Amino acid sequence: MVVVVAALAVAVVVVVVDQISSELNKGNIFKLTSPHHPLHHHHHHHLHHHPIIKTKMEMTTRSYIFFFIVSSTALLLLLPGRCEGGPICSSLNEVLPEMLQAPCRHGVVMDWCGNARCAKGPGETCGGRWNVKGSCGKGMYCVCGYCAGCSWDLQCALGRFC
16 A cells, blocks of 8 residues: 555656656746835736746755655655564574473474474464464465364364454
């Protein structure tokens, strides 16, 4: 959604800048002042044309600066949505006490940090962001946060409907 809004904003800016440049090239951008205007120094009784912007170069430069500012702002608004951090890995190749006490019943899997963990069995919790709740053992898969399928010793759990 944010990407669509930013893309539309950039498109609108491009169209506006293009239109202003086009009007400037045609000579259509002028400011009208009346003879009674405080800045008017001549005493003629008709309207005078005074260019708002002195040169095309100045207009083009302003357009590019404006476009750069709007584009940069749109990109900066998009960046936080695209960047995310992962869990901090306190140790690598760590062996959990549970693995030393008895072999893992459903096998061994690697976690986000590359550490060996006991795999989860049928009906046990699993998944989550970065698999913080664990990964299922061989022959099983994680459905709606629980391991489904059959383990190597034919213990089975049906998948759940979310």
